Amino acid sequence: MSYIKPLIHHPLSKQNSVGYLKSDYEGVISTLCAGCGHDSISSAIVQACYELSIEPHLLAKLSGIGCSSKTPAYFLSNSHGFNSVHGRMPSVATGANLANRDLIYLGVSGDGDTASIGMGQFTHVIRRNLNMTYIVMNNGCYGLTKGQDSATADEGSKSKSGSVNRFAAIDLVGLALELGAGFVARSFSGDKSQLIPLIKRAIQHPGFSFIDVISPCVTFNNNVGSTKSYDYVREHNEVIKISDFVPEKDEIKVEYDEGTSKKVKLHDGSDLELSKISSGYDPGDMKTALLRLQESRVNNQILTGLIYLESDSQDLHSMLDTVKTPLNKLREADLIPGKKELEEINKSFA
Amino acid sequence: MSDNNIKINDFVIRFANVNGTGSASANSMFAKSVFRMGIPITGKNIFPSNIQGLPTWYEVRVSEKGYLGRKEGIDIMVGLNPQSLERDVRSVKPGGYFMYDSTKLLHKEYRREDINYIGIPMMEICIENYTDPRLRQLFKNIIYVGALTTLLNIDIEIVKGVIADEFSKKPKLIEPNVKALLLGVEYVERNFEFPLNVYCEKRDLVKDKIVIDGNSASGLGAIYAGATVAAWYPITPSTSLVNAFENFANKLRIDEETGRKKFAILQAEDELAAIGMVIGASWNGARAFTSTSGPGVSLMNEFLGLAYFAEIPTVLYDVQRAGPSTGMPTRTQQSDVLICAYASHGDTKQVLLFPSTPRECFDLSLTAFDLAEQLQTPVIVMLDLDLGMNDHLSEPFRLKKGHHFERGKVVSTEDLENGFHFGRYLDVDGDGISYRTIPATHPTMGANVTRGTSRNEYARYTEDEREYVKNMDKLIRKWESAKSYVPGPEINESFEHSKNAILYFGTTLFPAVEALDMLRENGHELNSIRILSFPFNQEVKDFIDRHDTLFVVEQNRDAQMRTLLMNEMDVDPKKLIKVLNYDGLPITADHICREIMQNINKSEPVNLN
Numbered sequence: 021m022s023y024i025k026p027l028i029h030h031p032l033s034k035q036n037s038v039g040y041l042k043s044d045y046e047g048v049i050s051t052l053c054a055g056c057g058h059d060s061i062s063s064a065i066v067q068a069c070y071e072l073s074i075e076p077h078l079l080a081k082l083s084g085i086g087c088s089s090k091t092p093a094y095f096l097s098n099s100h101g102f103n104s105v106h107g108r109m110p111s112v113a114t115g116a117n118l119a120n121r122d123l124i125y126l127g128v129s130g131d132g133d134t135a136s137i138g139m140g141q142f143t144h145v146i147r148r149n150l151n152m153t154y155i156v157m158n159n160g161c162y163g164l165t166k167g168q169d170s171a172t173a174d175e176g177s178k179s180k181s182g183s184v185n186r187f188a189a190i191d192l193v194g195l196a197l198e199l200g201a202g203f204v205a206r207s208f209s210g211d212k213s214q215l216i217p218l219i220k221r222a223i224q225h226p227g228f229s230f231i232d233v234i235s236p237c238v239t240f241n242n243n244v245g246s247t248k249s250y251d252y253v254r255e256h257n258e259v260i261k262i263s264d265f266v267p268e269k270d271e272i273k274v275e276y277d278e279g280t281s282k283k284v285k286l287h288d289g290s291d292l293e294l295s296k297i298s299s300g301y302d303p304g305d306m307k308t309a310l311l312r313l314q315e316s317r318v319n320n321q322i323l324t325g326l327i328y329l330e331s332d333s334q335d336l337h338s339m340l341d342t343v344k345t346p347l348n349k350l351r352e353a354d355l356i357p358g359k360k361e362l363e364e365i366n367k368s369f370a
Numbered sequence: 371m372s373d374n375n376i377k378i379n380d381f382v383i384r385f386a387n388v389n390g391t392g393s394a395s396a397n398s399m400f401a402k403s404v405f406r407m408g409i410p411i412t413g414k415n416i417f418p419s420n421i422q423g424l425p426t427w428y429e430v431r432v433s434e435k436g437y438l439g440r441k442e443g444i445d446i447m448v449g450l451n452p453q454s455l456e457r458d459v460r461s462v463k464p465g466g467y468f469m470y471d472s473t474k475l476l477h478k479e480y481r482r483e484d485i486n487y488i489g490i491p492m493m494e495i496c497i498e499n500y501t502d503p504r505l506r507q508l509f510k511n512i513i514y515v516g517a518l519t520t521l522l523n524i525d526i527e528i529v530k531g532v533i534a535d536e537f538s539k540k541p542k543l544i545e546p547n548v549k550a551l552l553l554g555v556e557y558v559e560r561n562f563e564f565p566l567n568v569y570c571e572k573r574d575l576v577k578d579k580i581v582i583d584g585n586s587a588s589g590l591g592a593i594y595a596g597a598t599v600a601a602w603y604p605i606t607p608s609t610s611l612v613n614a615f616e617n618f619a620n621k622l623r624i625d626e627e628t629g630r631k632k633f634a635i636l637q638a639e640d641e642l643a644a645i646g647m648v649i650g651a652s653w654n655g656a657r658a659f660t661s662t663s664g665p666g667v668s669l670m671n672e673f674l675g676l677a678y679f680a681e682i683p684t685v686l687y688d689v690q691r692a693g694p695s696t697g698m699p700t701r702t703q704q705s706d707v708l709i710c711a712y713a714s715h716g717d718t719k720q721v722l723l724f725p726s727t728p729r730e731c732f733d734l735s736l737t738a739f740d741l742a743e744q745l746q747t748p749v750i751v752m753l754d755l756d757l758g759m760n761d762h763l764s765e766p767f768r769l770k771k772g773h774h775f776e777r778g779k780v781v782s783t784e785d786l787e788n789g790f791h792f793g794r795y796l797d798v799d800g801d802g803i804s805y806r807t808i809p810a811t812h813p814t815m816g817a818n819v820t821r822g823t824s825r826n827e828y829a830r831y832t833e834d835e836r837e838y839v840k841n842m843d844k845l846i847r848k849w850e851s852a853k854s855y856v857p858g859p860e861i862n863e864s865f866e867h868s869k870n871a872i873l874y875f876g877t878t879l880f881p882a883v884e885a886l887d888m889l890r891e892n893g894h895e896l897n898s899i900r901i902l903s904f905p906f907n908q909e910v911k912d913f914i915d916r917h918d919t920l921f922v923v924e925q926n927r928d929a930q931m932r933t934l935l936m937n938e939m940d941v942d943p944k945k946l947i948k949v950l951n952y953d954g955l956p957i958t959a960d961h962i963c964r965e966i967m968q969n970i971n972k973s974e975p976v977n978l979n
Contacts, residue, residue, distance in 0.1 A: 048830075077813045080654070093819055093831065100809035101819035102653060104646070105676050111601075111643040115650025115658060116809075118599045118634040123654075123810055141646070144639040336636075343630040347598035348655035348808065350632055352774055355596040357622040359769055365590065365618075366766040369580035 036073040045070045047094040057209030057235030057250075058088055058157045062095045064212050065126070065155075068219035069096065079124040080116055084109040084138055087164055088130035088157035088235075107138025110145035113152050114336070120346040121337050124223060125152035132162050135171040135190045142192075146199040146228055151335040153222040153229045156192055157209070159237035160248035167240030178245025193327060194313055196230040197306065202333035203229035204309070206324045208253050209236065218326060227333040234322060258316050260303070260325030303329045375465070379409050379434035381445035381568045383518075386458045387511075388451050390422030396511035397428040399536055400518060401761065403529045404432055405581055408573040412438040412880070413581075413761045414956060419606065419699045425454040434573065438763055439881030440956040445568050446522075448514055450492075455480055467566060469514065488562065490517050495553050509550035516554020523565040525572065526555065580728075580766050584757035585661075587728035588687055589614030590767065591735025592659055593622055596775050597685070599658035600635045601647035603666065606699045607755040608689035611661040641666035645673040645686065652683045653820060655808035657739050657775075661687035663755075664706050665696065667713065674748050675714025676822040679845075681795070681804065683742035683778075687751045689758040692954040701954025702755035704876055705926035710750045711904055711934055717842065719849055721749045721856060722904040725757065726879035728764035734902075737857060740776040745852050746806060754925065756877045756956040779805040786815040794818045794829040795841060802847030849905060856903035859910050862886075865895040869918040872949075872966070875901040875931060877956060878923050884959035885966070892963075894970060896921070904934065911939050920946050921966050927952040 033041050045066040050059050069079065076098035083089035085106035092101040104112045113127050134142045134156050145154070160173040169177075172192065173185045196204045203225040207215040215233065222229035234253050236242050242249045247256075302308050309328040316323035343350075385400075387393035394415070401413045412431050418424035431441050446467045449458040456479075462468050464484040470476055472489025481487075492513050496506040519529050530548055537543040558564055589611050592600070602612040616635050623632040638644035644660040651658035662670065667688055677684040690706045692698035713720050723738055725731045734751055742749040779799075781792055786807075792815065795804050807816035818829035824838045825831055832838075874882045879900060889896055899913050899920075914920060914935070922932045929948040935941050949965045951957040 075813060077810050077817060080809050082650075090831075098814055098817050100807075100817050101821075102650070103819055103821035103823065104649075105672055105822055108642060108646045108673065111638065111646025112650035112653070114636070114643075115599060115601065115647035115652070116654040117650075118601075118636065118647065119651040119654035119656035119658070120810070140639055141643055144643065148636075337634075340634050340636070341630050342634050343625050343628065343632050347632070347634060347651075350596075350598060352596065354632055355598065355623070356594055356769075356773065361622060362594070362767050362769060366578070366580055369582045370578070370766075 036070055038073045038075050040070065040073070040076065042066065042070045044098060045076060045096055047092070047097045050091070050094040052087055052090065052094075053239045055238040056087070057159060057233075057237070058091050059094070060209040060212065061128075061155065061157055061215070061233050061235055062091050064209075064215045064219055065095045067212070068216050068223065071216070072220050072223060074124060074223070078122070079126060082109050082113045082116065082125065082127045084129050084133035086130040086133045086162070087159075087237075088128055089133055091128055091157070107133050107136070108141055109133070110138065110141035110150070110154070114145060114148065114150050117150055117152060117336065118342075119348045121151070121342070121344075122346050125150075126223070127152055127154045129154065129156050131156060131158045131160060131170040131172040131192075135192055139171075139190075143195070143199055146196060146201045146230070148336045149200075149202060149227045149333055149339070151227055151337070153219070153225075153231070155219070155231045155233060157235040158192070158232055158248070159235050159241055160246070161237050161241040163237050163240055167237070174247040177247040178243065180240050180243045180246075184245075191313075191317070192230070192232045193323075194310075196232075197309055197313065197328055201230045201328070202227040202330035203326075204328040205230070205326045206232045206234070206322070208234045208257055208322075208324055210250060210254065211257070211259075211324070214259065214324060221326065225329075227330075227335045234324075253322060256320060256322050258319075258321035258323050260312075260323065260327065303327060304331060375567065377445070377568045378571050379432055379573065382429060382431050382441050382443060383446040383448065384430075384444045384458075384461070385428045385448045386451045386454050387426050387428070388453070389418055389420050389424045389426040391511070392508045393426070393450070393511050394428065395536065396515050397430075398761065399529070399532050400515050401430045402532045402581065403519070403524050404430070404570055405576060405763070406528045406532065407525060407570055408575050409434060409570060410436045410438060410575055410763050411581075412440075412763060414440055414756065415760055416955065417700050425451050432570065434575065436575065437880060437884040437959065439879075439884055440958045442958050442960040446566075448518070450514070459485075467568070469517065471510070488517075488521070490514065490554065490557055495557065499549075499553060505546075509546070512547050512550035513554040513557075516551040517558045518554075519551065520555050520558040520564050521562065521566050521569075523569040523571065526551075576763065578766050579763050581761050581763055582728045583610070583759055583761050584725065584728050584731040584753050585611035585689065585759060586614040587731035587764070587767070588661070588735050588751065588753065588758075589616075590618050591732040592685075592739070593618045594732070594769065594773070595657060595736045595739035597657045597659050597739065598633050599648070599651035599656050600633070600660065601638050601644040601651075601658070602635075602660050603638050603641045603644045603662065605641070605663050605666050607691055607759045608661040608663050608666070608687060610759065611687055611689065641669040642673065645670040645684070648684055648686070649673060649677050649682050652742070653809070657685070657743075659685035659687065659739075661689060663689050663691045663699075664693045664709075667706055667709055671709070671714045674720060675716060675718055677748045678714060678718045678720065679716070679822055680820050681746040681806070682820065683746055684748040685738050685742050685751070686748060687753060690752065690754040692952070698954045700755070702877070702956055703925050703952060703954060704752070704754055704878075705928075705930065705952070706752070707924075707926070707930035707934060710752065713748070713750075719905070721745060721747060721852055723749065723751045723857070724875040724902055725751065725753060726876055726900065727757075728762050729767060731757070732767045734857070736773070741852075741855055743780075744776050744778040744855060745803065745848065746778060747848070747852075752876060754877055779803060781805045781807045781811065781816060783812050786812045792816050793827045794820075795825065795827045795844065797827075797844050797847065800847075801851040802844050802849070803851060804844075853905050853907040856905060856907065858907050859902055859913065860900040861898070861909065861913055863897045863913075865897055868895045868897050870894070870921070870970075871897040871899060871913070871917045871919070872921045872923060872962075873899050873901065873914075873931075873935075874923040876925075878925065878962075881957050881959040881962055882923060885962035888959060888963040889966060892967060894967070896966075901931070906935070906938055914939065914941055914945075918945060921949045921969070922946050923949040923957070923962055925951050925957050
């Protein structure tokens with residue numbers, strides 16, 4: 021079944037700087053379960069893109085297979101989307117990005133789609149530092165096939181049917197750090213105040229950005245004993261606070277007291293200000309990030325916030341040294357070498 | 371014993387070497403020299419899946435008549451590999467020649483009474499003239515080229531020219547190579563009568579033809595077809611296709627102002643990712659391709675189904691090798707016909723193209739990229755190891771006048787502004803081919819979600835069975851339309867009265883042409899049809915209907931093309947006779963002729979000259 025959303029705007033809704041209303045960033049009505057964490061993430065994406073004043077058609081949204089991967093239909097209807105095959109979104113995103121470096125690429129995936137069947141592609145897209153934002157809607161289970169444990173389910177976590185997971189969990193944040201992702205964050209679908217600014221910052225990052233969003237499955241994994249339930253995550257959420265980032269074009273600048281904030285100058289020209297709430301935390305330092313992540317794990321906490329940020333990273337196009345013009349905009353005259361060249365080639369094989 | 375039959379420009383010479391000893395470049399310089407004497411040649415590498423140490427062979431067929439297929443029987447063997455000596459001696463035709471390094475005595479068990487031995491003390495000459503052990507090994511190869519130059523009456527100036535070209539980037543090496551060449555020449559002049567009974571004479575038969583392998587030709591074709599994105603995973607025998615694309619691109623596709631690349635090549639983590647990247651790039655409006663071989667096609671099946679169902683242009687080169695599984699990675703076969711034709715689960719049919727020569731690899735590359743966009747579907751170009759990796763005599767590359775890209779039904783910003791009613795899967799023209807938009811075409815119109823799930827004509831998810839069936843029927847309508855887009859067969863129907871014909875495709879071309887001549891000499895006149903594409907169009911059907919018996923020649927065990935003909939056109943299986951070769955070596959005219967003769971008349975003696 022599909023529903024059409026009414027085209028009614030709230031009288032107070034405002035156009036953003038590119039002339040779009042927030043509703044222009046919405047998609048069709050979700051068919052996920054009521055209360056699904058994924059829907060909150062979809063609406064955070066809508067809010068983030070609206071606030072960033074992205075022209076929707078200049079963003080491409082991609083996904084694999086699973087509950088999470090259905091969501092591209094539920095946000096950004098004016099963007100082209102690609103709901104690909106299970107675990108293979110990164111390769112499709114890579115090809116798309118190679119074809120047109122000017123678009124914004126937003127990939128959404130799930131814990132099954134990324135940490136199991138798609139593990140290979142996930143690791144390699146990080147290595148290549150593809151300029152994209154990769155969001156995992158992480159609920160620790162396979163929803164569409166009725167609640168089997170996924171590879172991110174914590175050891176000892178209890179499923180709705182009462183069985184206990186005996187296998188070690190794969191922590192995608194730790195993995196992304198190890199693999200050298202330039203932007204690594206974790207958030208919680210229930211904390212929009214944290215999630216929206218993280219998505220905004222991730223989209224602005226000129227390279228691979230990864231956000232692992234704990235997103236409880238209300239139907240199969242929200243029970244007592246589950247470590248991915250709303251209650252559990254709220255109780256164990258250890259937040260690294262960051263301020264809303266301020267792009268250069270915005271004139272408003274949030275001031276922080278000396279000593280409580282750290283300003284990072286990014287090579288795309290924008291500034292990122294980070295509140296040093298946790299003493300000694302420097303998201304620009306890989307060692308600190310890895311250590312904090314480990315500590316938090318040992319303490320049974322779920323570390324959320326911007327965990328690591330590399331201020332200067334070379335994306336795939338710079339590594340490949342491709343022309344600035346998107347490859348899909350090159351014309352026949354740019355691409356066909358001509359008859360004289362062909363004659364030369366013939367000669368070299370005679 | 372010597373055979374008094376003098377054979378001019380008609381012989382097979384095989385080089386038996388140890389893999390990784392630098393013999394390949396010496397052997398190809400030999401072949402190139404004969405070619406530059408104006409004589410048609412074809413070279414075949416028979417090599418192991420190994421970097422160093424195992425036996426490798428290189429076979430050159432010299433044929434004044436222009437028969438470019440492999441031929442059974444070896445006239446001259448250059449046997450330089452102790453590991454394969456016994457087998458190499460055995461494989462020489464009676465009356466033929468066996469050349470060897472006589473630095474060491476040839477054991478008497480390798481002596482045959484019915485062949486001629488030519489001992490050249492290659493290593494001894496090297497030791498006398500060179501001190502560096504590496505150079506001794508390399509120049510040993512050039513010494514036998516020198517010996518053959520004199521024995522086979524090859525123009526020494528031509529060989530020198532080939533050496534100069536080979537080392538044009540390292541000119542310091544020209545002089546020492548020429549010196550080694552002359553050492554071989556002089557030894558023969560002092561010790562043997564020359565030329566042999568088998569030798570070369572200058573001709574003017576190759577005109578403007580070139581010698582190139584099919585992978586290079588395909589890589590070049592992809593350049594002229596406008597491919598900008600190539601994603602691949604290393605696999606024999608397809609690797610050199612992307613390498614060639616990269617080499618040509620580095621020469622032809624560099625932005626003059628900035629020095630930046632007007633292409634992107636990415637080595638993927640596996641074949642799944644490679645085809646995924648191609649699909650992503652094509653979806654986003656670039657021309658993209660990957661190349662692989664059988665094991666890669668197995669892995670790509672899921673994505674090929676997506677591209678078929680979601681209707682995304684995709685170009686894939688399959689350079690086939692001997693399967694199943696890892697099979698014989700360095701041997702040739704045409705055994706991916708069925709897996710490619712019906713790649714992926716569910717009801718799928720994929721467009722295939724079958725080039726036979728390097729020139730066709732180039733031409734059909736242009737066709738493949740056009741067809742993929744015109745039909746919005748995968749197009750698989752079916753090479754095999756023989757075509758892809760071996761050098762072939764070929765027509766030179768030419769561009770058609772007014773060569774341009776056919777991008778198919780793409781809706782522009784203006785179309786949308788002007789009120790074009792867009793539905794991604796609407797069959798507006800009734801040919802099953804819908805209109806597509808490239809991402810970012812318009813701020814508020816034309817966006818849609820591409821998906822492998824069932825959807826309606828406006829690309830919205832649906833599980834409505836009527837919408838599903840409508841879509842599946844549209845896809846088959848498109849398949850029917852494809853028959854008028856794909857290149858038709860090459861038909862030779864010189865024998866109007868004949869009810870027998872031979873049907874073949876790909877690298878069977880030259881052996882088949884030769885076999886037809888041999889059959890005719892034996893009193894059998896057969897018509898012929900060469901398949902260039904799948905789906906089969908009406909011309910194929912009509913030709914089959916006009917004949918009672920078709921010998922379907924294939925380089926696989928299970929007669930896969932025959933199955934395809936039966937399955938797609940309801941051809942009576944009884945009229946399709948299998949002629950198969952699946953030992954991993956290129957099929958020969960002798961084999962085709964023998965099989966067909968045996969079938970036509972089992973008691974008739976077979977004369978294969």
